[in-house]
Amino acid sequence: xxxxxxxxxxxxARAAARLFIAHGVAATQxxxxxxxxxxxxxxxxxxxxxxxxxxxxxxxxxxxxxxEQMRSWPRDISLEAHLATCFDLEKRSPDELADxxxxxxxxxxxxxxxDLRSIxxxxxxDGEDALAAIIADRLDRSRNDFAVRLCAVATMGAVRTIDExxxxxxxxxxxxxxxxxVVARMAxxxxxxxxxxxxxxxxxxxxxxxPASPVEGRAP
Amino acid sequence: xxxxxxxxxxxxARAAARLFIAHGVAATQxxxxxxxxxxxxxxxxxxxxxxxxxxxxxxxxxxxxxxEQMRSWPRDISLEAHLATCFDLEKRSPDELADxxxxxxxxxxxxxxxDLRSIxxxxxxDGEDALAAIIADRLDRSRNDFAVRLCAVATMGAVRTIDExxxxxxxxxxxxxxxxxVVARMAxxxxxxxxxxxxxxxxxxxxxxxPASPVEGRAP
DNA sequence: ATTAATGATGTCACTTAATGACACTAGGAG
DNA sequence: CTCCTAGTGTCATTAAGTGACATCATTAAT
Numbered sequence: 001x002x003x004x005x006x007x008x009x010x011x012x013a014r015a016a017a018r019l020f021i022a023h024g025v026a027a028t029q030x031x032x033x034x035x036x037x038x039x040x041x042x043x044x045x046x047x048x049x050x051x052x053x054x055x056x057x058x059x060x061x062x063x064x065x066x067x068e069q070m071r072s073w074p075r076d077i078s079l080e081a082h083l084a085t086c087f088d089l090e091k092r093s094p095d096e097l098a099d100x101x102x103x104x105x106x107x108x109x110x111x112x113x114x115d116l117r118s119i120x121x122x123x124x125x126d127g128e129d130a131l132a133a134i135i136a137d138r139l140d141r142s143r144n145d146f147a148v149r150l151c152a153v154a155t156m157g158a159v160r161t162i163d164e165x166x167x168x169x170x171x172x173x174x175x176x177x178x179x180x181x182v183v184a185r186m187a188x189x190x191x192x193x194x195x196x197x198x199x200x201x202x203x204x205x206x207x208x209x210x211p212a213s214p215v216e217g218r219a220p
Numbered sequence: 221x222x223x224x225x226x227x228x229x230x231x232x233a234r235a236a237a238r239l240f241i242a243h244g245v246a247a248t249q250x251x252x253x254x255x256x257x258x259x260x261x262x263x264x265x266x267x268x269x270x271x272x273x274x275x276x277x278x279x280x281x282x283x284x285x286x287x288e289q290m291r292s293w294p295r296d297i298s299l300e301a302h303l304a305t306c307f308d309l310e311k312r313s314p315d316e317l318a319d320x321x322x323x324x325x326x327x328x329x330x331x332x333x334x335d336l337r338s339i340x341x342x343x344x345x346d347g348e349d350a351l352a353a354i355i356a357d358r359l360d361r362s363r364n365d366f367a368v369r370l371c372a373v374a375t376m377g378a379v380r381t382i383d384e385x386x387x388x389x390x391x392x393x394x395x396x397x398x399x400x401x402v403v404a405r406m407a408x409x410x411x412x413x414x415x416x417x418x419x420x421x422x423x424x425x426x427x428x429x430x431p432a433s434p435v436e437g438r439a440p
Numbered sequence: 441a442t443t444a445a446t447g448a449t450g451t452c453a454c455t456t457a458a459t460g461a462c463a464c465t466a467g468g469a470g
Numbered sequence: 471c472t473c474c475t476a477g478t479g480t481c482a483t484t485a486a487g488t489g490a491c492a493t494c495a496t497t498a499a500t
Contacts, residue, residue, distance in 0.1 A: 039449080122341060146405075149385075150412060153413075262458095
């Protein structure tokens with residue numbers, strides 16, 4: 001089923017990621033990924049259109065996780081507060097945590113691996129649509145609203161840049177970050193590029209009252 | 221030399237673009253591009269690492285053109301005024317105009333052609349670095365300044381989105397735009413996502429005087 | 441329980457994108 | 471003129487990716 005095949009794809013993605021991290025993208029070939037994942041090479045090509053995009057499901061998790069936080073964001077809470085709550089869920093399962101490490105390592109390879117880079121960008125490009133839908137919903141605007149699209153693009157760009165920066169710093173410079181730091185930087189980045197006042201409590205579903213002056217809803 | 225080979229690459233890019241537009245990416249093969257460009261297939265693979273990236277030089281022109289405008293932007297002029305001046309240079313050479321048409325057609329294919337999409341995004345990703353350098357220079361900030369990078373990312377995202385939107389509207393819906401409209405939309409988009417006050421006159425090289433309150437430098 | 445139907449997977453042949461190795465040519469420096 | 475270098479073409483080879491078809495598993499119908 002869709003659920004079952006989704007899991008199968010993830011298995012392949014993890015296998016590919018391990019090999020990519022260990023030997024680089026160019027040096028790992030399709031057959032190896034298949035063997036590592038325990039399926040035939042033909043099936044790998046059925047799951048993914050090419051070698052690089054084998055890791056796409058992992059990259060997607062990066063932004064999908066963020067998008068999910070946006071979707072479940074109560075309308076009467078500010079961005080910082082909500083992000084803090086979400087990341088406070090450090091009760092992430094060991095699996096999720098293991099994936100997170102793999103993802104960070106992959107992202108750190110992006111600058112040197114052109115093929116990974118294209119998948120990385122493609123993934124976030126997909127995220128733009130998803131986020132636009134969420135923002136439109138939150139602000140009661142149309143999904144075709146250009147300002148909404150722009151906001152989604154800029155926000156995704158900010159999140160992607162944070163991911164790139166932090167992953168690189170973590171792997172290459174062995175720097176480590178507290179969740180508070182990450183949350184703070186992310187919130188600040190999103191606020192600074194968002195052209196729509198969606199970072200703070202928004203109406204009209206909030207007791208039917210809109211914040212006094214939506215445009216001023218920026219950080220102090 | 222570098223100049224000569226740059227021209228050769230452009231020749232291949234145009235050849236590839238013609239074929240991609242005519243028959244789609246999948247249906248055109250390496251040998252055809254080579255023949256169309258009048259060189260051997262081996263040389264095509266020396267110029268470009270894969271089929272899709274043959275058109276990269278054209279995509280790069282899209283943002284490089286914009287970046288060049290930013291670079292040559294006098295510090296005492298507002299964004300709208302400068303963009304208007306640049307586009308007023310409709311004295312673009314016939315070659316440039318022909319390229320522009322090809323580029324628009326290519327961009328319009330992006331949603332349907334995953335391979336083109338990845339090249340399109342890669343290209344703009346390169347542009348982020350270039351633009352960051354320009355913005356840093358303009359605002360007398362460091363190129364490593366995170367705010368600068370963020371500004372470049374958001375701005376490039378805005379320009380890319382405008383390009384995507386306009387190209388699609390032009391080709392798919394036969395819509396046409398006046399340069400004034402394009403300039404207005406682009407300026408508005410850039411302003412709305414830019415977290416740094418670089419859209420209006422900036423110091424300190426402007427007679428050694430900074431604008432009164434840089435943060436308020438937004439559109440009326 | 442058996443069978444028919446459907447969808448996913450494996451096997452193998454095949455196409456073509458991409459690389460390596462080497463020979464050839466053009467053009468500049470001595 | 472000769473040497474040297476950078477770029478190009480030719481040909482053989484590797485590996486990514488597809489097509490065709492057989493096989494297997496799951497479910498629904500009888």
